[in-house]
Amino acid sequence: xxxxxxxxxxxxxxxxxxxxxxxxxxxxxxxxxxxxxxxxxxxxxxxxxxxxxxxxxxxxxxxxxxxxxxxxxxxxxxxxxxxxxxxxxxxxxxxxxxxxxxxxxxxxxxxxxxxxxxxxxxxxxxxxxxxxxxxxxxxxxxxxxxxxxxxxxxxxxxxxxxxxxxxxxxxxxxxxxxxxxxxxxxxxxxxxxxxxxxxxxxxxxxxxxxxxxxxxxxxxxxxxxxxxxxxxxxxxxxxxxxxxxxxxxxxxxxxxxxxxxxxxxxxxxxxxxxxxxxxxxxxxxxx
Amino acid sequence: xxxxxxxxxxxxxxxxxxxxxxxxxxxxxxxxxxxxxxxxxxxxxxxxxxxxxxxxxxxxxxxxxxxxxxxxxxxxxxxxxxxxxxxxxxxxxxxxxxxxxxxxxxxxxxxxxxxxxxxxxxxxxxxxxxxxxxxxxxxxxxxxxxxxxxxxxxxxxxxxxxxxxxxxxxxxxxxxxxxxxxxxxxxxxxxxxxxxxxxxxxxxxxxxxxxxxxxxxxxxxxxxxxxxxxxxxxxxxxxxxxxxxxxxxxxxxxxxxxxxxxxxxxxxxxxxxxxxxxxxxxxxxxxxxxxxxxxxxxxxxxxxxxxxxxxxxxxxxxxxxxxxxxxxxxxxxxxxxxxxxxxxxxxxxxxxxxxxxxxxxxxxxxxxxxxxxxxxxxxxxxxxxxxxxxx
Numbered sequence: 001x002x003x004x005x006x007x008x009x010x011x012x013x014x015x016x017x018x019x020x021x022x023x024x025x026x027x028x029x030x031x032x033x034x035x036x037x038x039x040x041x042x043x044x045x046x047x048x049x050x051x052x053x054x055x056x057x058x059x060x061x062x063x064x065x066x067x068x069x070x071x072x073x074x075x076x077x078x079x080x081x082x083x084x085x086x087x088x089x090x091x092x093x094x095x096x097x098x099x100x101x102x103x104x105x106x107x108x109x110x111x112x113x114x115x116x117x118x119x120x121x122x123x124x125x126x127x128x129x130x131x132x133x134x135x136x137x138x139x140x141x142x143x144x145x146x147x148x149x150x151x152x153x154x155x156x157x158x159x160x161x162x163x164x165x166x167x168x169x170x171x172x173x174x175x176x177x178x179x180x181x182x183x184x185x186x187x188x189x190x191x192x193x194x195x196x197x198x199x200x201x202x203x204x205x206x207x208x209x210x211x212x213x214x215x216x217x218x219x220x221x222x223x224x225x226x227x228x229x230x231x232x233x234x235x236x237x238x239x240x241x242x243x244x245x246x247x248x249x250x251x252x253x254x255x256x257x258x259x260x261x262x263x264x265x266x267x268x269x270x271x272x273x274x275x276x277x278x279x280x281x282x283x284x285x286x287x
Numbered sequence: 288x289x290x291x292x293x294x295x296x297x298x299x300x301x302x303x304x305x306x307x308x309x310x311x312x313x314x315x316x317x318x319x320x321x322x323x324x325x326x327x328x329x330x331x332x333x334x335x336x337x338x339x340x341x342x343x344x345x346x347x348x349x350x351x352x353x354x355x356x357x358x359x360x361x362x363x364x365x366x367x368x369x370x371x372x373x374x375x376x377x378x379x380x381x382x383x384x385x386x387x388x389x390x391x392x393x394x395x396x397x398x399x400x401x402x403x404x405x406x407x408x409x410x411x412x413x414x415x416x417x418x419x420x421x422x423x424x425x426x427x428x429x430x431x432x433x434x435x436x437x438x439x440x441x442x443x444x445x446x447x448x449x450x451x452x453x454x455x456x457x458x459x460x461x462x463x464x465x466x467x468x469x470x471x472x473x474x475x476x477x478x479x480x481x482x483x484x485x486x487x488x489x490x491x492x493x494x495x496x497x498x499x500x501x502x503x504x505x506x507x508x509x510x511x512x513x514x515x516x517x518x519x520x521x522x523x524x525x526x527x528x529x530x531x532x533x534x535x536x537x538x539x540x541x542x543x544x545x546x547x548x549x550x551x552x553x554x555x556x557x558x559x560x561x562x563x564x565x566x567x568x569x570x571x572x573x574x575x576x577x578x579x580x581x582x583x584x585x586x587x588x589x590x591x592x593x594x595x596x597x598x599x600x601x602x603x604x605x606x607x608x609x610x611x612x613x614x615x616x617x618x619x620x621x622x623x624x625x626x627x628x629x630x631x632x633x634x635x636x637x638x639x640x641x642x643x644x645x646x647x648x649x650x651x652x653x654x655x656x657x658x659x660x661x662x663x664x665x666x667x668x669x670x671x672x673x674x675x676x677x678x
Contacts, residue, residue: 116342116626117626149366152519153513178360178548185622189355190354191657224432225430227422227427227430228427228430239432
């Protein structure tokens with residue numbers, strides 16, 4: 001029965017697990033330089049819940065890299081390739097499900113789109129069965145443009161507002177349009193990625209102080225998201241337009257169609273165990 | 288999917304080879320929109336560690352998913368920004384809006400006094416205007432917006448129609464960027480480059496138009512060409528033959544050594560209404576080019592492509608294999624990439640498509656489209672041929 005379900009549900013996006021397969025899951029964080037993403041970025045409740053979907057619950061890795069860099073940088077994709085490669089080798093992983101959040105989707109998509117850039121990439125790609133991209137910034141965000149607008153370089157003083165990280169520069173809308181058209185695959189009209197890339201799209205932000213749902217993932221974070229929505233379309237998670245989250249690969253689901261209580265996932269909530277997102281990801285590992 | 292790190296797929300000769308001496312067939316003539324280097328430059332290696340091992344890779348594409356040439360991005364702006372000093376901000380900076388709900392961000396320059404939302408006020412017609420939202424730097428950063436310390440964002444209440452306002456910042460000292468964004472305005476500046484990337488020394492044109500609703504409005508504009516390292520120079524904007532405001536930019540011969548994209552920043556004004564926009568494009572130094580004559584093996588679905596390198600680096604060719612269906616139409620069936628390190632001189636790279644990627648009912652003749660040569664060490668798009676080879 002399980003195999004039948006697997007065939008019906010996933011044949012289009014990935015081969016199903018065989019008895020001899022060893023499935024692993026990797027959690028790939030978003031913009032920022034992480035040294036303990038397990039505690040700080042995802043939080044234990046999320047990671048420890050999702051990995052229960054593995055036959056061997058120790059076959060997981062939480063990536064810690066410097067994603068303030070451009071996606072192709074050795075400290076970004078190079079670091080990710082190193083940690084994924086070591087994980088695959090040390091655990092004997094044959095099927096790797098990658099869960100990314102936000103800009104982590106772009107770094108993973110760099111690896112999938114540029115297999116010859118680094119000789120470690122092909123072996124990783126061959127093990128990946130799918131990428132579950134939570135709120136990926138595939139087409140950038142107007143918020144990145146907003147913080148860079150007006151930041152001029154003055155010969156005597158340097159950048160007026162200080163240097164914005166390369167990851168922020170990269171995620172400007174027109175910059176991502178360029179990278180999607182020239183360096184990345186999976187967007188409309190471009191060749192497909194070699195492996196499935198499925199997005200979970202956050203469509204709204206709840207930040208009412210009387211609404212307990214606003215507190216999942218941290219109330220303060222969601223208050224800021226209400227303001228940042230001014231730069232975004234009516235369909236957004238407070239950091240990314242739905243169109244950006246849906247720009248690469250295929251849409252797995254929009255938040256309200258699968259979450260408990262049909263609650264929306266704000267950009268901070270889509271990396272946390274909010275509204276059964278962790279259960280959905282856990283069950284996906286069983287397929 | 289097929290992976291091959293075998294050096295047999297790669298051959299580089301430091302001897303001076305004549306491309307014309309290869310047996311094979313010429314690439315199809317370049318078409319409008321293709322990018323073909325006519326000269327080569329010799330550059331030192333940029334700093335960093337780069338892959339040295341040759342790698343090739345291919346994967347199947349679904350023939351029912353057509354590919355399309357992507358167009359340069361069109362930037363749409365409902366915003367403008369200006370730099371003011373603290374004394375101006377304390378006295379009141381004049382702002383003009385065109386619609387209710389303007390969002391105003393005030394960012395202190397390095398060393399300037401931080402601002403708190405409680406110190407921001409806006410007046411219109413001599414009266415205080417209600418602020419609907421206010422957020423400080425900590426709140427915005429928690430939401431992922433990478434603003435500078437001391438930044439404040441306020442939103443004018445929706446009862447405040449478009450018009451002239453004065454922005455006040457209590458305790459302002461130093462310099463600030465004031466950024467006005469009008470999400471609901473119908474006054475829009477659009478800017479679009481005529482291509483996504485160019486080679487150093489070439490000319491790129493950026494067309495721009497200001498409109499109100501569906502009607503173009505007369506406007507003037509200035510522009511700055513900004514390199515990835517932030518250096519800039521002014522560019523003249525003038526109407527082209529059709530009357531469209533256009534900036535024609537002759538790019539410097541030398542591409543920037545700093546990673547990232549170039550931008551044309553446009554500052555437009557229509558009857559006192561400001562709109563600013565930035566449009567991004569890539570500029571590459573021509574460090575290598577494809578040879579004119581390639582060897583294509585339809586049986587093995589392998590294409591050997593000569594590469595002439597003017598600079599040491601890691602070069603990559605990639606292309607999409609189109610196969611012919613029973614009804615005579617062509618469809619994409621496979622994507623192949625190959626990369627290797629090259630010193631200055633002539634070499635070749637082989638696109639090895641996997642025959643298993645060709646679905647039943649598809650076969651010769653084949654075409655290689657979207658043939659690209661990239662400099663992976665400088666992340667530069669060197670050569671692009673939309674339709675490269677038929678075999």
